[in-house]
Amino acid sequence: MVLEPICCPACHTPDVVKNGKSDEGKQRYRCRNTKCSRASFIRDYTYQVSVDHKELRQGLNR
Numbered sequence: 001m002v003l004e005p006i007c008c009p010a011c012h013t014p015d016v017v018k019n020g021k022s023d024e025g026k027q028r029y030r031c032r033n034t035k036c037s038r039a040s041f042i043r044d045y046t047y048q049v050s051v052d053h054k055e056l057r058q059g060l061n062r
């Protein structure tokens, strides 16, 4: 398992802490940056999925 840094989508600080789970069972995080307007967020997997698809396409083109 690869540990990836979790960053706040609003201020991009990696200084975040886990904050329970959402109703959908997704990991929720809380931004510890006091100047950030975003108190909590749910990790978005959309970016990871697009990267996976890109790698898949490159593999098929080879």
Ligand SMILES: [Zn+2]
Pocket: 008, 009, 010, 011, 012, 013, 031, 032, 033, 036, 037, 038
């Ligand atoms: Zn933030």
